[in-house]
Structures are given as C-alpha cells and as structure tokens.
Amino acid sequence: MSARKLPAPQVDPETKTFWDGLGEGVLRIKACDACGEAHYYPRHLCPHCGSEKTRWVDTRGAGEIYSLSVMRRGEGAPFAVAYVMLDEGLSMLTNLVGDDLNALAIGQRVRLAPHPSDRSGVGDGQSLPFFTPCGD
C-alpha cells in the first residue's frame, strides 16, 4: 500500500480503553447516563451536557459512508478520507481502505478494519480504526 505516515496516537488515561478495544477488534464510543447521548471522539466529560457520568460502550463496528474525498497528490497518495456514520448514530472521521478507492461512494456500507500505525516508539503498532466496504 502507501508509504503514508500513520503516526501512532498518543494513548492517555482518558482514552486508553478506546485504544485497548481496537487492539481486540472492537470500536468503542462513550455514552452518557445523564443525558442519554453518545459521543465520539471519547472524552471524560460528555460534550453534550457536561456530565462526567460517561461510560464505554462497544459498537457493532459498522456503518455507512457519509462523505469521502480521495487525496490524489502528495505523500502516500492516493488515500481516502471519509466520515463514516456508525449504526449507533455517530459520525467519525477515518480512512477507508479497499481494493478500489474509485469505487467508494456515499451511502456504501462499511465495517471496521483495524490497521496498524507506524512502529515509532511508545504505542508501537497501535491499531487505528480504519473502515472498508462490506457486503451487508
């Protein structure tokens, strides 16, 4: 694939459970027991109501493409940047991978496809939440 740099995310106490989940192939979001809303990216305090009554929830790791743009120039091109709308109703910014980037389209079903980040220090090879087209 590409030589694009995939910097390992900084794993901190606020989000360690998220990254641990990805290592097990599970995409986690946070839900708030105070307002009932979920959020991504995960935070200690709920961005919708400010409560700290947030807890981790496993997602199905599936959704559909809300929008995408394939970068055609520069380092590692081509690669696809997208917003995926998770079945749980949250959007997340991610990369799409697959055999044919030109065949990707808004509305297409996609599933989680964890992808290793660069091995470059602490957090070596930490899985990143990429998505790829699926048939369902």
Place this chain on the structure above:
Amino acid sequence: MSLRNAACIAGAFEHPTRLAPDMTTPQLHAECAAGALADAGLSLTDVDGYFCASDAPGFGPISMIDYLGLDIRHTDSTEMGGCTYIQHVAHAAQAIATGKCTVALITLAGRPRSEAVQRFRPGAPENAFEQWVGLTNHTSYGMCAARHMHEFGTTSEQLAWIKVAASHHAQHNPHAMLPKVVTVEDVLESPMIADPLHRLDCCVTTDGGGALVVVSPEIARGLDRPVISLLGAGEATKGPSGGLGLDLTVSAAAKSGPRAFDEAGVMPSDIKYASIYDSFTITVLMQLEDLGFCGKGEGGRFVADGNLISGTGRLPFNTDGGGLCNSHPMFRGGITKVIEAVRQLRGEAAPAVQVPNCDLAVATGIGGSLGARHGAATIILERQS
C-alpha cells in the same frame, strides 16, 4: 449595545508582493502597517490598539508591538484561522465602543512560499483520533463538496464558475498571482487534487500580507478619506459536535451571517458587493447559501453562468481576484476580503470591476477546516454619505 456605526475602517493596505524570499515576516507586518496607516493619513504614534493572530512571529502581540514601536493600551490576538481579520474588525469596534482604544491596527503577514510554516497544532484534543487520518484542507473541503453534490446535485461545472468569475476580476489586478482568464473547461481539465476538487478549485498560496486601521467615528470624520462604517458583525464556530448531527453542507456562516445582517438592519438583497472567503470554490458556494443570497442547495445554480462577475452578474464578488486568483497570504484570506470591500466602498477598485454606487458591502470568511472544526466571521460595511 450594538456595534452599528461604532467604528470605521480608515485605512486598508494589501502588500503587493506574492513572493518574498529576501524579506522577513516581521518586516512584512511592518510594511503592511505603514501602508495602512499612510492610507488612513495616520501614523504609528496614533495607534493605541493592536490586533494580530497566533501566526504572528514570536510571542504574538507582545513581540510585534515592540518590533513595530507601538505604545498601546489595548491588544487582542483572537485566533479564528483565516477569517480572523474579519473578526478583528468587529473586536476592534467593540474596544473602540467601550473606550479601550481609538485607533486599532490589525496586521497579517507570512511567507509560506519562502519558508516552511508549521500548521500542525500539537496537543489538540482531537489529534489522537484524527492526526493519522491525513486530513488536509483539500480532503476536508473535498468532503463538503462531495456531500453537497450528493444532496443537492451540485456539479463540478457550477463550482468551476466561481473560479471563472474570480479570474475575470484578476485580469484587472496587476498584482494578481493568476491574472489569466480561465474557462469552466480549464478548471475541469486541471488535475484532480482531492475529489471532487481540481487544482483550479483551490486558492493560491502566496507570501504577503495586509493591514487595516479601525478608528472611532470621530477620528474617521476628521480624516481626508471616505467614511466606511461598520454596521453589523457576527461570528460563530462549528465542529463535529461529538459525532451528533453532522451536516457538511452547512458552515458556521449560517449563524455568523444572520447575526451580522440582523445587527446591521439590512438584507442580503441590499448588498452591492460581497467579499466571500474563497479558500476553495466550495467555500464560496456554501457561504452564499448560508448568508441567504440563495436557498440551501441552490448555490450551484446561483453561481453558474457568470453570475458573480462584476458588471454582468447579479452579485459581484471578490473583485480583486480573491484567494482563488489574487492572493491568499499566509493561508489566510480574511484581511484581503476586508481590503477589497473597502476599495469597492471608496470607489477605488479597478475601474473595470468597480461596482457603480457601491455603498453597502459584506465581507465574510471561514477559518480552520470546513469539514472538521471551523469558525466564521461576517461584517457589514457602509459608506457614509
């Protein structure tokens, strides 16, 4: 309290350079400051307020105030990306209205063609979840364009008309980086950068800068320049909102615009000239809709067939050639949007693109990343009779 007629823009200056390998960025700030003050008929010793953003060299305003030799009693380094300088005009008016200063100097300068500019912001809370995505402005704005096309049937041809209109204006600007008139076909045949945006859907990258002088109405009336008053201002921000309610077809200008029009007491249909932030063609289209020049989803039809070209179109925009063709100094097009609006209101635009009897203008902008988190600022300006 309202900002209506609270302050006036007395000085405006755009640096003529587009490539400055042998200058420093502080020097460019100083030359822009001198140009804007000379334009107003004021001097450095008159300045008692100073505004710059976080890209200014060194310790922001502390470094620049000392470098420029100012003695100020009010400073503001509010940061909202490229639209910051539109917002600074409003913040300067707030400071003037509350007696904190009387002559505010706003400067921007940078040399992104001549030196590496660090744009990554370490420590941002979203970095762990987004840095690896490789999101640049091209894909960020590309995703907005793709979604707009998906929802409303907007086409690449319609987006191309925005570049075509800008190029028609740029041919009359001797300083424009891209003075050649282009066609819709030229835009569509230029290389794809980030779907669906072609190279000619993107703004230029230029060295350069600009400066503005905002003064109290009393001082403005004593100067030998047309009095350009601020009638209204609005600002807003927008982000992914924790993943809820994503809508890439609407910008923060949907809030900043109405706030500015409401304060000014005028309607989009009253506007004679519009400076619209044009980092990409889609940026213009979405702001036209969000400010109410047309309905949501109608932007493609609104901009088509040269409707933004001065002299023939319904809404003359960016008559200096804008960021798409003239200049986009330091990746920040906010200050040049205000400068061209001032030129139009004074009757000092290039004769071929001057809007007749131009007495009411809007300058609006987007800062940050439209497809991720961004800000918007809008001001309404009027020439006093």
